[in-house]
Amino acid sequence: MKRHQTTIIDIARALNISKSTVSRALTGHPNVNAQTRKAVLELAEKMEYERNMLAISLVKNKSFTIGIIVPEFMTTFFPQVVIGAQEVAAKKGYNVIISQSNESYETEVANAKVMLTNRVDGVLVSLTKETRNFDHLKIFQRKGIPIVFFNRVCEEMEVPKVVTNDYDGAFNIVEHLIQRGKKRIAHLAGPDSLLISRKRLNGYLDALRKNNIPVIEELIIPYDLTLEKVKIYVKYLLELPDPPDALFAINDPTAMEAIQIIKAKGLRIPEDIAVAGFSNDFASALIEPGLTTVSQPMREIGKTAMQLLLEMMDKEVSEWKAITRTLKAELIIRGSS
Amino acid sequence: MKRHQTTIIDIARALNISKSTVSRALTGHPNVNAQTRKAVLELAEKMEYERNMLAISLVKNKSFTIGIIVPEFMTTFFPQVVIGAQEVAAKKGYNVIISQSNESYETEVANAKVMLTNRVDGVLVSLTKETRNFDHLKIFQRKGIPIVFFNRVCEEMEVPKVVTNDYDGAFNIVEHLIQRGKKRIAHLAGPDSLLISRKRLNGYLDALRKNNIPVIEELIIPYDLTLEKVKIYVKYLLELPDPPDALFAINDPTAMEAIQIIKAKGLRIPEDIAVAGFSNDFASALIEPGLTTVSQPMREIGKTAMQLLLEMMDKEVSEWKAITRTLKAELIIRGSS
DNA sequence: CTGTTAGCGCATTCAC
DNA sequence: GTGAATGCGCTAACAG
Numbered sequence: 001m002k003r004h005q006t007t008i009i010d011i012a013r014a015l016n017i018s019k020s021t022v023s024r025a026l027t028g029h030p031n032v033n034a035q036t037r038k039a040v041l042e043l044a045e046k047m048e049y050e051r052n053m054l055a056i057s058l059v060k061n062k063s064f065t066i067g068i069i070v071p072e073f074m075t076t077f078f079p080q081v082v083i084g085a086q087e088v089a090a091k092k093g094y095n096v097i098i099s100q101s102n103e104s105y106e107t108e109v110a111n112a113k114v115m116l117t118n119r120v121d122g123v124l125v126s127l128t129k130e131t132r133n134f135d136h137l138k139i140f141q142r143k144g145i146p147i148v149f150f151n152r153v154c155e156e157m158e159v160p161k162v163v164t165n166d167y168d169g170a171f172n173i174v175e176h177l178i179q180r181g182k183k184r185i186a187h188l189a190g191p192d193s194l195l196i197s198r199k200r201l202n203g204y205l206d207a208l209r210k211n212n213i214p215v216i217e218e219l220i221i222p223y224d225l226t227l228e229k230v231k232i233y234v235k236y237l238l239e240l241p242d243p244p245d246a247l248f249a250i251n252d253p254t255a256m257e258a259i260q261i262i263k264a265k266g267l268r269i270p271e272d273i274a275v276a277g278f279s280n281d282f283a284s285a286l287i288e289p290g291l292t293t294v295s296q297p298m299r300e301i302g303k304t305a306m307q308l309l310l311e312m313m314d315k316e317v318s319e320w321k322a323i324t325r326t327l328k329a330e331l332i333i334r335g336s337s
Numbered sequence: 338m339k340r341h342q343t344t345i346i347d348i349a350r351a352l353n354i355s356k357s358t359v360s361r362a363l364t365g366h367p368n369v370n371a372q373t374r375k376a377v378l379e380l381a382e383k384m385e386y387e388r389n390m391l392a393i394s395l396v397k398n399k400s401f402t403i404g405i406i407v408p409e410f411m412t413t414f415f416p417q418v419v420i421g422a423q424e425v426a427a428k429k430g431y432n433v434i435i436s437q438s439n440e441s442y443e444t445e446v447a448n449a450k451v452m453l454t455n456r457v458d459g460v461l462v463s464l465t466k467e468t469r470n471f472d473h474l475k476i477f478q479r480k481g482i483p484i485v486f487f488n489r490v491c492e493e494m495e496v497p498k499v500v501t502n503d504y505d506g507a508f509n510i511v512e513h514l515i516q517r518g519k520k521r522i523a524h525l526a527g528p529d530s531l532l533i534s535r536k537r538l539n540g541y542l543d544a545l546r547k548n549n550i551p552v553i554e555e556l557i558i559p560y561d562l563t564l565e566k567v568k569i570y571v572k573y574l575l576e577l578p579d580p581p582d583a584l585f586a587i588n589d590p591t592a593m594e595a596i597q598i599i600k601a602k603g604l605r606i607p608e609d610i611a612v613a614g615f616s617n618d619f620a621s622a623l624i625e626p627g628l629t630t631v632s633q634p635m636r637e638i639g640k641t642a643m644q645l646l647l648e649m650m651d652k653e654v655s656e657w658k659a660i661t662r663t664l665k666a667e668l669i670i671r672g673s674s
Numbered sequence: 675c676t677g678t679t680a681g682c683g684c685a686t687t688c689a690c
Numbered sequence: 691g692t693g694a695a696t697g698c699g700c701t702a703a704c705a706g
Contacts, residue, residue, distance in 0.1 A: 004479075004480055004481055005398070005699090007698095007700085008699070008700065009699080009700095017676080017677090018677045018678080019678095019700085020676070020677060020678080020679090020698095020701085020702090021675085021676055023676075023700070023701065023702095024675095024676085024701095030675095031675055031676080032675070032676085033675060033676085036675090038677090046465055048476060048480070050450070050453040050454050051454050051699095051700085052395075052454070052456060052698090052699055052700070053454045053455045054391055054394045054395045054400060054455070054456050054458065054698090054699080054700085055395055055698075055699035055700040056699080056700060056701075057391045057682095057698075057700095058389075058391045058392055058395055058682050058683065058684090058698090058699085059681075059682045059700055059701050060682085060700090060701075061342070061682070063391060063533070065434075066702085071418075073416045073420050074416075074619075075420070079408075079410045079416045082410070083410050083437065086436070086437065090436075095436075095451060095455065096434070096435070096436075097402075097433070097434045097435075098433070098434075098435050099423070099427075099433075100420065100423070101430075111461035113387070114432060116387040117387045117388050117389070117390045118390045118391070118432060119389060119390065119391050136695095139385060142341075142385070143341055143342070143385070144341055159538075209536055210698085232684065234363065256623050259623075260623070261692060262693080270534040275419065282411075282620060283623050283624075285618060286593050286596075286597070286620050287620075287623040287624060288621060288625025312675090319444070341679090342683090344682095344683060344684085345683070345684065346683080346684095354692080354693090355682085355692065355693045355694075356683095356693090356694095357685085357686085357693060357694080358691085358693075359691090360683095360684065360685065360686090361691095364685080365697095368691055368692080369691075369692085370692085373691090373692090388683095388684085389682095389683055389684070391682090391683080391684095392682075392683035392684040392685090392698090393684060393685075394684095395683080395684075395698050395699065395700090396683085396684055396686080396697075396698045397684090397685075397698085398698070479692070504679080554686050585694060639692060658686090675706105676705100676706085677704105677706080678703105678704080678705075678706095679702100679703085679704080679705095680697095680701105680702090680703085680704100681700100681701095682696080682699105682700090682701090683698105684697100684698090685696105685697095685698095686695100686696085686697095687694105687695085687696080687697105688693105688694090688696095689692105689693085689694080689695095689705085690691105690692085690693080690694100
């Protein structure tokens with residue numbers, strides 16, 4: 001059970017010098033005799049000494065760790081964002097501890113607690129679809145731990161946020177469908193709890209209005225992002241007396257699921273019904289027909305969020321600004337429209 | 338810069354009792370007066386006290402953290418494995434710190450160092466395609482830190498490993514292609530450095546031999562898993578005087594890339610050339626035609642690996658056994674064959 | 675350039 | 691049941 005661990009004391013004793021000198025040599029402090037330094041470094045190497053970050057963190061009151069809370073890891077989106085974030089963090093010598101809330105509010109709360117007890121120096125979070133209470137996240141603010149939201153942001157907290165231009169993305173893709181001659185455009189929307197759902201819905205609505213296309217309530221279906229349910233909604237839409245000639249889905253997985261169902265029904269895409277998604281998932285280029293979608297700069301989102309976080313950590317709490325960085329969403333037209 | 342932090346001392350002072358009593362109350366020690374305990378717990382809640390794991394870890398010489406090193410996060414495979422591992426770890430109160438080596442040996446070494454300095458209680462690792470030297474991982478063994486490999490395992494280290502039955506999977510899928518009447522089956526193989534590459538290659542070879550199909554060297558191409566290069570190899574194969582009538586790719590992304598290229602060439606799948614992959618990526622069911630592949634129990638791999646690791650941590654180093662758990666690979670037949 | 679001292683927040687002896 | 695003392699491994703003043 002007891003683990004071997006070389007400490008500074010060990011090499012201090014072996015070299016018959018003081019611990020502080022060893023410490024200084026190890027941390028690259030200037031005031032150390034070149035020979036002493038060399039001896040220390042060599043012995044440290046030989047003894048496989050590794051600095052104990054736990055101890056360093058304790059005395060420095062800084063863990064060099066950033067927490068990231070994401071709702072899921074199933075789609076390409078969040079893993080990609082995390083990669084971006086990790087890259088930036090690593091460059092600055094920060095570790096990242098990731099936890100996925102699994103779209104559960106309670107798990108999110110638990111994860112936040114873990115981050116707290118682990119004394120992360122900052123957190124990046126993207127909310128659960130269930131989250132409506134934010135006490136567990138406000139604690140970070142209160143404790144002076146910087147927090148940055150990305151993608152699924154919290155409206156009632158005044159902190160930095162990184163989002164894609166959901167409204168524009170939705171607006172453009174719907175207008176594109178209209179230009180393709182589509183008039184009855186359905187929208188499989190996300191849960192109302194998420195701001196991104198509402199933004200995309202608004203983009204959809206405004207595109208219709210601007211082009212004098214009537215908004216038909218029965219063609220707008222908010223759903224909880226549970227892929228299994230897509231079948232129900234798509235069937236409902238297709239069996240309508242006056243079915244839609246296009247479908248704009250809240251995200252790519254939903255759209256791809258819809259494509260499968262539509263194809264199984266024997267309908268042609270895009271002739272009978274066009275389909276559009278959101279995010280430009282890896283698979284959306286592979287599916288047949290290719291999915292028209294809006295690309296989100298996933299890596300970039302992660303990078304930007306982490307950069308904002310790191311910047312906050314260098315500043316006084318009083319200087320923190322609740323800026324929202326909106327990254328561009330780009331229309332990608334493929335065979336499904 | 339200085340962060341507010343409620344400590345045991347704070348609540349000890351507020352309640353005018355000793356730190357040890359507070360500590361005992363907080364940790365659920367039996368020898369505490371019920372009222373005192375209640376008072377402590379309430380105040381702790383009110384003051385938003387959170388245990389400082391850094392300090393606890395230091396004194397307990399245990400970080401309650403598991404490190405996971407994966408080569409990449411682009412395909413569905415590793416994120417899924419990580420989810421499984423995380424689930425099991427969380428249930429036992431362990432955190433997980435993830436780092437991706439990005440298929441770079443040097444990054445892997447650096448990541449291992451980070452794990453070491455962060456005093457992880459154990460590590461799960463899946464190797465880089467470049468890794469041929471294992472000193473950075475052997476250190477864990479030497480320091481008595483349990484290590485478990487999964488998927489891309491290290492042959493020369495005697496530690497627990499979790500793998501899929503790559504040989505059987507490859508054998509079965511190739512035999513399936515043969516049953517479909519295919520006789521010139523190409524194999525876009527993985528780098529020779531990876532055991533999985535060799536196992537799958539062997540499965541391929543044995544399936545051919547068992548069915549008296551000649552092994553044609555020019556149809557076997559090992560490559561470095563860089564997707565951009567797939568185009569070169571597939572074109573080469575298709576332009577052969579006697580081109581293959583089937584292609585078995587080392588993994589699904591490669592196979593899907595090949596499908597795109599083959600379709601662009603105007604060839605029919607599977608009539609002109611059948612395609613098969615490995616892993617059952619999310620997208621393989623979506624692509625047209627659906628990709629015939631071998632499913633790996635990704636979540637299960639993560640869970641199993643983490644379980645093995647957790648078990649080791651409860652045992653003396655002398656009791657550690659280098660068992661290899663081989664999970665079943667299941668043939669999934671779709672339209673591409 | 676080097677050694678000494680103090681203390682980070684906590685669990686854990688050992689006394690009472 | 692409670693308190694006082696010790697130390698986990700390390701950095702950061704403070705002296706020389």
